[in-house]
Amino acid sequence: MEIILNGEKREVKENIPLIDFLKELDLKPESVAVELNLNILNKKKYNETVLKDGDRLEVVHFVGGG
Amino acid sequence: MEESNDYLEIAGRKIKSRLMVGTGKYASFEETKEAIEQSGAEVVTVAVRRVNITDRSKENLLDYIDPKKYLILPNTAGCYSADEAVRTAMLAREAGVSDWVKLEVIGDEKTLFPDNVGLLEATKILVKEGFIVLPYTNDDPIMAKKLEEAGAATVMPLGAPIGSGLGIRNPYNIKIILQQAKVPIVVDAGVGTASDAAVAMELGADAVLMNTGIAGAKDPIKMAIAMNYAVKAGRLAYKAGRIPKKLYATASSPLEGVIE
Numbered sequence: 059m060e061i062i063l064n065g066e067k068r069e070v071k072e073n074i075p076l077i078d079f080l081k082e083l084d085l086k087p088e089s090v091a092v093e094l095n096l097n098i099l100n101k102k103k104y105n106e107t108v109l110k111d112g113d114r115l116e117v118v119h120f121v122g123g124g
Numbered sequence: 125m126e127e128s129n130d131y132l133e134i135a136g137r138k139i140k141s142r143l144m145v146g147t148g149k150y151a152s153f154e155e156t157k158e159a160i161e162q163s164g165a166e167v168v169t170v171a172v173r174r175v176n177i178t179d180r181s182k183e184n185l186l187d188y189i190d191p192k193k194y195l196i197l198p199n200t201a202g203c204y205s206a207d208e209a210v211r212t213a214m215l216a217r218e219a220g221v222s223d224w225v226k227l228e229v230i231g232d233e234k235t236l237f238p239d240n241v242g243l244l245e246a247t248k249i250l251v252k253e254g255f256i257v258l259p260y261t262n263d264d265p266i267m268a269k270k271l272e273e274a275g276a277a278t279v280m281p282l283g284a285p286i287g288s289g290l291g292i293r294n295p296y297n298i299k300i301i302l303q304q305a306k307v308p309i310v311v312d313a314g315v316g317t318a319s320d321a322a323v324a325m326e327l328g329a330d331a332v333l334m335n336t337g338i339a340g341a342k343d344p345i346k347m348a349i350a351m352n353y354a355v356k357a358g359r360l361a362y363k364a365g366r367i368p369k370k371l372y373a374t375a376s377s378p379l380e381g382v383i384e
Contacts, residue, residue: 064174084180091172091219098214116174118215120185122156123171123201124146124286124313124335 059111076107080117090119130359132330134308135224135256135277139195141166142325143355144310146199146335150344153188159338160189162348168194169226169335171201172216191221197258199226204239206246213250224256226280226312226333236286240267244274251275260312263297265304272307279307280333283324284314287336291320295327302328318347318354325358326366 059072070079076099080087092099093116099107109115131138144167150156160168168189189196198216203209206229213225229246231239238261250257256277261267263281271279281301284290291314292298302309308330315321315337324332332355341347 064177066177083175083177085175086184088220089184089186090175091215093211093215098211098218101218101220116215117177118172118219119175120170120196120198120216120219120221121173122147122150122185123173123199124148124169 059109061109061111061113061115063115064117070109073108073110075105076109077104079109080104083117085117090117092117130363132308134258137195139166139331141352141355142331142359143321143351144169144197144312144331144333145338145348145351146333147171147185147189148335149339153183153185155344156185156339157188159344159348160194162345162352163338164352166195167197167331167333169197169199169333172198172212172219186221195224196222197224197226198222199260200228200246202230203228204230204242206242206249209242209246210249213246213255214253217255223254224258224277225250227257227259227276238262238282240264244270247271247274247276258310263294263301265297265300268301268309269304272305277307278310278330279305280310280312282313283311283320284316286313287340288314289316289320289337289340290314291316292323292327295323298324298329299327315351318350321351321354322358322361325355326362328362331355 087104095114141164143165145163145165146169147156200209200212209229217223229239229242231237243259247257247259258278259271259276260280268279283292310331310333311324311329312333315334321332338344338347
């Protein structure tokens with residue numbers, strides 16, 4: 059199925075749990091923040107959230123800034 | 125030399141260093157880490173940005189700037205509306221490191237001056253959501269008062285445009301803001317060299333925040349050390365009570381006993 063990750067279309071496994079998707083991307087859940095369909099996801103929910111077709115994900119982290 | 129009880133207090137937290145620094149524009153994470161250490165800063169700003177999915181070097185800024193050692197202050201740089209700033213602040217908080225936010229709502233790309241209308245709106249929303257809000261604003265004393273009344277934990281008037289290195293453009297307004305304020309005032313943006321930081325502190329500012337002034341210097345590590353001294357010197361000079369400015373001279377050496 060297809061989702062939009064950080065503004066770009068991406069093919070992902072059907073019903074993949076978010077936590078597994080983050081692992082696939084080589085991302086540590088503790089160092090990112092996730093917004094799913096404009097809702098900010100509480101970190102405690104990463105385990106139980108499953109991605110669906112057409113989901114829009116924003117995955118951010120801290121970078122250098124003033 | 126320093127007074128050990130001259131703490132800055134923001135939202136109940138005691139902070140010893142009156143220099144706050146950003147983490148942008150450095151050549152590398154190692155340089156960022158070294159400069160911050162040499163600056164003596166405890167409060168360090170970071171930006172919130174999309175993870176680069178294709179370029180996945182495993183290194184993360186927070187591998188170099190320890191959130192246990194520093195107070196991480198996420199900013200809402202690049203936000204041009206209250207909605208964007210609030211959304212960014214919420215995301216930053218969910219990253220799990222801090223509920224402090226350096227709130228920026230920018231009005232214009234060229235000057236990066238704040239959109240004070242959006243800033244005030246976002247401040248009210250975020251204060252209600254339990255954030256510790258440090259808004260980046262201009263040197264308008266009326267605006268500073270409104271932000272304070274809206275619950276901002278500090279007010280951060282700019283010295284000059286971000287990255288401009290022009291120093292403290294309007295010390296008179298900053299002085300008025302300082303006289304009226306009931307919260308700490310942090311001069312943020314525009315510091316170009318050590319004397320600019322000292323000037324801000326001599327006016328009575330509670331702290332100074334800078335990024336480009338250090339990161340953009342030819343030798344950032346050396347400049348970080350200079351700024352560390354400058355903020356301390358300016359603060360001590362302020363507390364020491366300077367001499368008044370006079371039009372005419374008053375001799376320093378005695379008038380009697382001159383040979384004739």
